Amino acid sequence: MSHSFPVRIFYEDTDMAGIVYYANYLKYIERARSDIVEQLGVDQRAMREDDIVFAISRVEADYLSAARFGDRLEVRTTHYAKGAVRWMFDQDVLRGDEVLFRAKVTAVCMTTAGKPIRLPAKLRSVLPLPAQ
Structure with missing residues (x-):
């Protein structure tokens, strides 16, 4: 499944050298992932009320x-x-x-106490499996 998300660079995004501060790339990719979740119809606030959240476990x-x-x-x-x-x-x-930037990110589904839990059925039904 693929997704595109636009980002405009503002002055506040840059460092003293006039280039984008390295940590901001992580913000940009987070915004794109949040947009994906919303587009898939997943209500993260409702998930939170059911004690289910997403957490990032790895970024390369x-x-x-x-x-x-x-x-x-x-x-x-x-x-x-x-x-x-x-x-x-x-x-x-x-x-x-x-x-300009490339990342591999792993998100996990878990309870607010940190216990791994299955991805919600609604999400599992729309996510593709990895290519073989």
Whole structure:
């Protein structure tokens, strides 16, 4: 399953060198994942009331090139379920056709006490399985 999310770079996103501060890329990919959840019709507030939340358990990131003030970027995400509790994301941040940042993210479904729990049935029914 793939998804596209636009990002515009503002002055506040940059560091003293005028390039996007490295941690902001994590914010951009988080926003894209949140948009995916919403588009799939998953109500995270209702999940929380049922004591179910998502947590990021792993991020592997590569910073390939710098984004700058005024850039218009795109976060491209492919995602799939892996096992009963894991949701995997491959995310690229691009400026045009140039990949600036690449991340592999693992989200897990768990109780607020930290116990792993199965992904909700509604979500499992719409998530693809990994390619063989």
